[in-house]
Every structure is written in C-alpha cells, then in structure tokens.
Amino acid sequence: MSRRISRVNTAAGEGVPVSAVARRHPHHWDEEEPLSDAILSSREEFHLARSHELTFLALVARDPFSLHAFWDISARDLRRLAKRAGKGEKSSLVLRVYELTAGESGAASVRHTFDTEVESVGNRNYNLWRDGGTYFGEVGLRSQNGSFLPLARSPTVSTPRSGKSDRTEIIWMDPNGPGRAKAFAVVASPALAHVDGSNRHPTGAALLSEEAIRAYYSRLYSPGNPELLFSHESRNVAPGTFAEWNSPPLSISGPDTQEHVGTSAQWGGASERLSGDLRFRLQTELIVHGRTDPGSRVWWGGREVPVNEDGSFRLELPLPEGTVPLELTAVSRDEKQSRTISTQVTRAPTDYLAHRGGSGNG
C-alpha cells in the first residue's frame, strides 16, 4: 500500500516523518493483456486538451503568503477582445492581482495591484507580502499605453493569518438555544459595542444577530455587501459584452459609498489619471535572491523561503510604496547555527506629473 506516507505536521514545527514509500514499478498495465473486453479496451487513453476553450480565472489561497492562480482564456474571446482594442494596438495578455483592503468608510479599496504577463492557458503561484489579505484577479489585455481590458475575473479570496488573532473577546454560542440568534455576548467588549442589546439571552447577555456576526467577521464589510469575507461566485465578463475602455468601476462596495474598485482603481492615494488624455502607469516588483549552505532553511517575516538544492533561493514580490523591511535568517541543517541579514527597500510615493508638448524635462 504505497499511497500513504506519514505527513502530519505537528505544531512544534517538525516536518513530516516522511517514509520513502515503496519502490516504483514500471507501467505493468501497459503490457498486460486484459480480460476479454470488446467495448472498453484497456488501452483506453484520454489526452487532456491544453485549453478547454472557455474563459475563466480562479485564485486559491495556497498558504498565508501565497496564492495560486489558474486560468483558461478561449482563443475566440481573445480575438474578439483584441479586435475591440483596435487594429495596430499592441497589447499583451496579463493577469492582474488586486489586493483589497477596507477603506476608511468601510468599503473595499485597492491597496495594491501587480501584473504578470501570461499565456492564454496556465497556472502559477504568487508570493505575497503579508498574510491575512484579500485578493481577486483579472485576466485581460494591457496595451502599451497602459489601458487594461479585463476578460475574466476571479472570485475574491482571502489568505489566512499566519498567527493568532488579535481579538480576544468571548462570544458564546448555543446552537440549540432559544430563538433564531444562537450567539450571544457575555463579556462587554468595545468590538461589539455596536450590537443592539435589545435582544437578550436568558442569561441577560446581548444576542448577536446573523448580520452582526457577519459584520464582526467580514474584512471588507459594507452595508450593501455583507458577505465579502468569502468568495463570490465567479463573475465572468461574458464574451461579447466585455468591458469597454474606461468602463465603470467594478463595484464591490455598497451603493452608497464613494470608493470603488476597478479598472480605474486608486492606490496609495495617487490617481493614475489626471485630467488629460495620456495614460501612463508604473508598477514595481522586487527580486530578492541569495544563497546559503545546501540543506539550510531560510526564513523571512515568519515564513519559510523555498531553498533550492544548491542552497540558492529567489523571491519575486510586488513592491508597493513605502519601506519594506528585509530581514532574512538562515538556519543550518543541524539547527546549530543561524545568521540574519537585515536591510530595507524603500519606494518613494508616486508622483504623477503632466507635461505639455511631449517634453520629459518638466
């Protein structure tokens, strides 16, 4: 029984006591004659198509610090979008990842985006700066002047925290309790100060409604869209009705809020568009690479960095505005030695300046 290997990860951080399972066997079934079978030959083979000629994008939280994306863009949809973009307009197919955050008004806004040029079919991982984030992605055509036409959008996904919650209030629940509301608060907590205390549990504690619970848990809560913690169903931009240039923002926040998320998203407080016609945007990525002794482990910000067999490692990350601390620690294979390297990278706030007459000299 070669399927099973011990692969439980203990909280102490021990690795899996992986047993190198049974020796591999050749393709014995290819050479055996099956029992008599006129209809379903044992040589039945299926070759999976590279593309299913459908259009979709999916994101999965792989761990607190990485996402996995897979997508399929049909050739037909790509042709139609390219045609819409205009003849002679050179563009590339990119996957744009949006990181969302709750804005001051409580609505969702974009904290950061980053683009990756992709093929029409594929999958890849994305390393992230932080744990506990919320993301969605779009695949579309990006022209040389920076305009972006999305073709498919993923549902919103959230990566887990890598450590404990910073919320400590106690909320008790009795699923068999009276009334529709099953949860109630015993200990008064500032986090729950908004709870309407008119509904009481027999103990006298305030009952939490389902709405209040969702509000408590939603990272991107807004009155119009209380379920943002979890993924929505996929909202494809249907072929033939794909987004126009300068399309209205894709509204995730409630109808009565001012901030929106979408192709004209704002981040870092700076607007990519000034009054005028010239569109121009900039994005930055950071590559961190290094080398340690083979078999050693490298840690950064509480997460382990994959190290190649020769001891080299490489991280590609989006670089937002602000300062990014880089403190990496290498630990030897026998865990008897460790070394730390510390530095930081700063990206200044983005200035968007308008020049008249095509001069770049201000």
Next chain:
Amino acid sequence: MVKNAPQSKEPRSSANKGFLCLFLHAHLPYVRHPEHESFLEENWLFEAITETYLPLLGVFQRLRDEAFSFRFTMSLTPPLVTMLRDPLLQERYLRHISRLLDLSEKELERTASQPQFHRLAQMYHQIFSDAKRAFDKDYDRDLVAAFHLLQDAGYLEIVASCATHGYLPVLGTNPTSVRAQIKVGIDHYRSTFGRDPAGFWLPECGYYPGLDEVLGREGIRYFILDSHGLLNADPVPRYSVYAPVYCPSGVAAFGRDWESSKQVWSSKEGYPGDPEYREYYRDIGHELDLDYIRPYIHPQGIRINTGLKYWRITGATENKEPYRPENARQRASIHAGNFVHNRKKQVEHLASQMDRKPVIVAPYDAELFGHWWFEGPQWLEFLVREIGAEQQTITLATPSDYLRDYPVNQMALPSASSWGDRGYSGYWLDPSNDWLYRHLHIAGARMASMATRFSRPARGRKTQLTRRALNQAGRELLLAQSSDWPFIMKSGTMVPYATKRFKQHIGRFMRLGDEIEKGIIDETWLEEVEKRDLIFADLDCVSCFAPDDRLSSRARGVRHPEYARRRITTSTRAVSRPPGREALKNRS
C-alpha cells in the same frame, strides 16, 4: 482561570478530569480493475485488510468481550466501504490471503533450521490463517458490517467523509463540487449505516472559512481541524485546542492536540521508530531469491511487499537484527503506559487551568496501526486496558459525547488550514500536481450546468438514458477529484498510475458530457464504464450537483454561462474501438 461558560451542564462522568478522543481515519483510494486478472494497486486494500482492519476489529472485539468500556471515533470513507463490500475484491482478497498462507508454509520449510526466523514464519502463518478465517467465516466477508455493529453497540462513533476524499480548499473554486463531495459522502454514509452522521472528517483536515456552512446545511454537527486551524481562529480560542469552538454557522470544530500527535507521528520522538519494532522496509518479497518468491509477487517478476518481514528497526543502521515479537509486544505495552501517563499529566494540568474538563483530540490514519506500525493495534489495546483498569483521570470519549456535556461553547471562526506538510495547501498545489485543477474546475462547472439543464424527471427511454449518462458523469468527476492523485504525484510514488487514473476519469467525464449535449449516447460504452467505475450506484446527480439555492452566494455554485449557451467542443479523444452499428442506433 478562564471564566465559566454560561449554562454549562454537569458532565455525565464526573469522576474523570478530562477526555481523550482517539480518532482513526480509514481511507484508501478507489482501486478496482475487473479488466485485469490481478492488479498491483489492489494490493493496497488487501494489505490494509490483513494488517489494519482485521487487527483493529480483533482489538475492539476482545475489549468488548472482556467488558472494557471504550469509545473510539472513526471514519470509513465511501471508496473504502465500497471496496470492502465489492464481491470481486472480496474474492480477490481471499485469493491473496490464500497465496500468503501458501508462502508462509513454504517459509516454515525454508526456515526449519533457523530458529530465529522459523518462529517468525510461524507467527505469520498464524496471522494469515486467522485473517482468512476471520474474513471469510467470522465476518462473512463484510468488515463494514462488523464496524457497524460496534457502532450500534456504542463502542464506535463513525463519522462521514467526502465522496472520494476530495481536498476541498482547492476544489472550493467550484462550490458545487464541494457540495457534491460532501452531500454524496453523507448520502453514502446514510445508506451504509442507516443513520445520520453527527461528525465529518474533512480530507486532510482541509478547511477554509465558509466550509462549515456547507457542512451545517447537510446536518453535520462537528469536524476536526489541525491544531493551528483552531489556534489561529478569530477571536482567540480561550481553551486552546482543548475545547471545541462553534463556527458562526453553529458547527463545532475540534482541534488536534500536537503533544499526543507527536508521540505517535514524530520520526524523532514517536513510538513507531523504536528499535524493537518491526522494520517495514525489509520484506522477503525484495530479499529472497527471485525464482523462490516469483509465485507470490507480481506476475511480471516485479518484486513487491509480501507482508512477511523478519527484521526489527534496530537503529540507524542497515545491519538489521532479527525481529523479536515478545520484546516488541513489551515495548508496545510500555509505550501505551507512557502515552496514558503523559495524557494524565496533561489533563491534570489543563483541568487546573480551565473551568471545564479538557478534551484531547488525537486523530491518526487508521492504516498507521498495523500496516506502517506493525505493533500499533497492540499499542491501542494496551492503551484502552490501561485507561480502563487503573485510573479515572481520563475517559475515552467522542466529540458528540463532549458536545452533550458541554453544549455551550465559544464562537470563533477557524483559520484555513490542513494537516498536510506545512499546514496549508502546498502539498496539493505543487508543480507536480497543480496542473490538475484547471481541468477539475472546468469539469465541475460543466457538471453543475448539465445537472441544471437536464434536471427534468427521466421519463421515457431517451431521458432515462440521459440520466444514466449524467449520473455516470457525476461518478467520473467525483473519482477525478480524489485527493489521492495529487498526493501520489507529489509524494513521487505510483505517479504514472495516478496520472492515468486522473486522465481516465476526466476523459470519460468529458466524453459523457459531449454525448449528453449532442444527444447521442453510446449506450454500450456507457454500460461498460458503469461496470468499471462501480461506486455510488444510487447517485442522483441532479440533487448533488445542481446549485443549492439554500446556500448564501458564497457557498452556492452557479451555472457556468459558457455551458449554458453553447456546446463544448470535444477536448479529449478516446482511443478505443468505435461503437458498433447497434450502439449507433441507440440515439438518445
């Protein structure tokens, strides 16, 4: 001291200070190849029957017969149950065990002049004789019924699990696939055990926020998480992993205790690595002369494990010493005593800090006991006897028992997690296997679309044939979703087999989908596929795969717009004989 939870009931068993929940998760991938006279991978089931399931049943029944009080929680997944109840595989198991008996008799002759190995040959001869008799006569070839009886008698609490052990955090890109895995698994449980399941084993303990809602809609009351899934819950669990929390949906989440896990799983500190225990990797199938062993290995001369192993672990050396069963049994007794002692200390410490009795949740793969760790069943038996005989500090309990004693618990939202390597989804999203999910996602959306489009009741031969094809498409999709395939690909073991299986199931699904949408179903081919992938015979794809309007938008899958509007071009081709004229006449 943590403050009291309101309305805590007085526990039923007031003498103890805490509870130990031992959870055995039994699962094997669905492997059944009637098209071959024998098939190597079917040995996984046969080995598990001989080395794990029969020994565990023996342990439970001895304890029951001696009036020991015990409570274990178990999961028996649908693929495993289906295989255990399959007449073809039952017959093949008897053939397998008879062959091993024959081998052990030859070994008795071969080792006659080697006392150290001769008594081991005697041991194996006895084991195989007992296994054959127990399987064929005592249990009438139905091990599932034996576990069922133990549940009815109150010794076991068997929980449900996913249909084909699908890893839900990644399948979750398609909510209808997740719901189908859960619903089909629960329906299968009901038809097998004649009751509703209280608990659910998430494959690989793979959890993500929102999954509890789907479980709750299907009537599940609890599930198990890895330690960090509960420790990182929001807000912070006041009792760590030593009491459950309720998810906002009202479903309880229990967390694995790392201390008790480490003592069994750890390669450095765990019991199974003791030098006196039997060495797994020294099997006579790989060691003895090929001509001698040939009748008992693969017909093509591929050396395989036979189950007869004569060496003990000895230490970190290739020079293994002969196995000594009495010494190993003694070690098992000592280790059981050590485990109980440690749990007693743990419970006493926790009870002094908590205002309620703690529960220590210790889940393991059932196949660890007996197959990987030969002395594991003995250890379990010693453990129960130790707990039952000499002290009252710990009581064996199930999660349902604990929820009966403590119906009011803290509400917290667990963190996405798994018990796989590094605690999340990386093992199933690895370069070796991440190519699977694009196909699974498409297939899942297509299945949801077809289940909705063809949902009208099947009246008349044409719609009945369509419904048959739909149901078979559902089975193929479920089999393709098995987490065993990506697991095998990542672990690097039988990779060609796993790849072939995945492509086969997806390929069959796509072909069935094409035929359904074109309205031309090859009934002869369909019938043969139904015979091959013979699982979930009562599957109703419409109720399982159609989007559930009861769920919130986050847990509901929708009809894929592409499949709603246009036919899908065939994306696979089957290399097989073309259907005959008669088959072509059977147009749906």
